Amino acid sequence: MSILALSFTLLFVMITMLISVWQKLGLERDIAIGTVRSAVQLLLVGYVLQFIFNMRNPVLIVLILIVMITVASINAAKRGKGLAGVLWKIALAITATELLMMGLLLGFGIIEATPQYIIPISGMTIGNAMVVAGLLLNQMRREVESSRGEIELLLSLGATARQAVQDAMKRSVKASMIPTIDGMKTVGLVQLPGMMTGMIIAGANPVEAVRYQILIVFAFTSSAAVTSIILNLLSYRLWFTKDLQLQPIKEKG
Amino acid sequence: MLPLLQIKQVRKNRDDADKSPLFSNVNAEIAEPEMIALLGVSGQGKSTLLRILASLTRADEGEIAMQGASQHQMDPREWRMKVCYVAQQPVMLGGSIEHxxxxVSLLHRTPYDKKLAERLMGELGLEHLEPGKHAQDLSGGEKQRVSLLRSLMLRPQVLLLDEVTASLDRGSKEKVERALQEWHRKEGTAMIWVTHDLEQAKEVSGTVWFMGEGTLLENSTTNSFFERPATELAQGYIKSPEQKE
Structure with missing residues (x-):
């Protein structure tokens, strides 16, 4: 795509802006920031990737994965405000997921061990893990709030923290995985996923593109499950004080 | 011998901005297992005190000990198995009555004493219920009794009862009173019973703790409390217990 053609895509931004002004949505500032950020971030990533692909240095690959995990963890940790040390627990859960996914993909020779496979697939896995981690924490907060009576009853009968939140945990893990599983059911029928679309536009054979998409969809499901379970096991104790009482947690977005 | 339960200088602040005390300087001791009625107008923090005793809420100050062992030093689980709180609002877990x-036996991997459960079902007037029935479908009064029974299965040394007969009809209420008195005699369980029913307090308790003016104002035998209350507040309360301060 030429630079001129790329500039024309700003038309879409203008449409959004006009709607915002016309309907008094007050989103102009956010749209402007979003436009600039997405353009700069993506262009930057393009050049970084180009550089890394040429260098083929494993250290650089690891470095970029660390950056991805860090950004994803900080973002997901916003959903866990007020929980001590939640950032590290999220980082650990996402890292474990990424290691497992890459271990399986590379170990079974499903993908080649080159940056152009490892980085985009990791990016998608980590991104999905981030969304799942945020959903889980949000859901867990809601569950702990609404099941307060049940949790305290179990505590009053001498339950451990784990026993007291077991059911709330189960419901939260389930809720955090539902979007991924629903996505799996409708993929291809409702939406053509970005990666596949990109490959097709770039000239790949659609059947080949679909194979990779299947890989991604399956990997997403298990990465959602793994992230959710690990994060839950790491974080359920955070809802309690050291005296095994429920934390007084305020409702937050 | 060390007292069963000791409460020393306990204070709890309100949750609001200025953190004024809900109650403070609460001191009491249960030397021997006895039946205590915890009385006082609404809003004095009777439930909060029970929750603190059960280690479900943190006191802002003070010390609670059981047979000399401090609450802070004991594993909260171990503590709660000895000092068990029965909430005013019964919470039924999903599943059947039997579940x-x-x-208790599921949480602690102990054998389920079916005979005891059946006996108590009868004593609490629940013999008409099918054990397989869904617990959520019970009436309020039935839930309250199932909740009480569920805690009794733990056989705690101190039982903290928060208005556990509040939604019961007269007949069921008397059954619960009798069953708990019987349990106290046989098991030697101490009970602290929050109630607004003065007849009930007279009937079941040997000691009255009366909360007012932000503290535990009176601590005397039930007879002397009702015959010669020491404070004007208590005198007024005995005349019209439901009146707010």
Missing amino acids: NLKT
Whole structure:
């Protein structure tokens, strides 16, 4: 795509802006920031990737994965405000997921061990893990709030923290995985996923593109499950004080 | 011999901005297992005190000990198995009545004493209920009794009862009173019973703790409390217990 053609895509931004002004949505500032950020971030990533692909240095690959995990963890940790040390627990859960996914993909020779496979697939896995981690924490907060009576009853009968939140945990893990599983059911029928679309536009054979998409969809499901379970096991104790009482947690977005 | 339960200088602040005390300087001791009625107008923090005793809420100050062992030093689980709180609002866990009654044995991997559960079902006037019935479908009064029974299965040394007969009809209420008195005699369980029913307090308790003016104002035998209350507040309360301060 030429630079001129790329500039024309700003038309879409203008449409959004006009709607915002016309309907008094007050989103102009956010749209402007979003436009600039997405353009700069993506262009930057393009050049970084180009550089890394040429260098083929494993250290650089690891470095970029660390950056991805860090950004994803900080973002997901916003959903866990007020929980001590939640950032590290999220980082650990996402890292474990990424290691497992890459271990399986590379170990079974499903993908080649080159940056152009490892980085985009990791990016998608980590991104999905981030969304799942945020959903889980949000859901867990809601569950702990609404099941307060049940949790305290179990505590009053001498339950451990784990026993007291077991059911709330189960419901939260389930809720955090539902979007991924629903996505799996409708993929291809409702939406053509970005990666596949990109490959097709770039000239790949659609059947080949679909194979990779299947890989991604399956990997997403298990990465959602793994992230959710690990994060839950790491974080359920955070809802309690050291005296095994429920934390007084305020409702937050 | 060390007292069963000791409460020293306990204070709890309100949750609001200025953190004024809900109650403070609460001191009491249970030397021997006895039946205590915890009385006082609404809003004095009777439930909060029970929750603190059960280690479900943190006191802002003070010390609670059981047979000399401090609450802070004991594993909260171990503590709660000895000092068990029964909430005013009964919470039924999903599943059948029997599942609810088995909660304690499931949590602690102990054998389920079916005979005891059946006996108590009868004593509490619940013999008409099918154990397989869904616990959520019970009436309020039935839930309250199932919740009480579920806690009794733990056989705690101190039982903290928060208006556990509040939604019961007269007949069921008397059954619960009798069953708990019987339990106290046989098991030697101490009970602290929050109630607004003065007849009930007279009937079941040997000691009255009366809360007012932000503290535990009176601590005397039930007879002397009702015959010669020491404070004007208590005198007024005995005349019209439901009146707010």
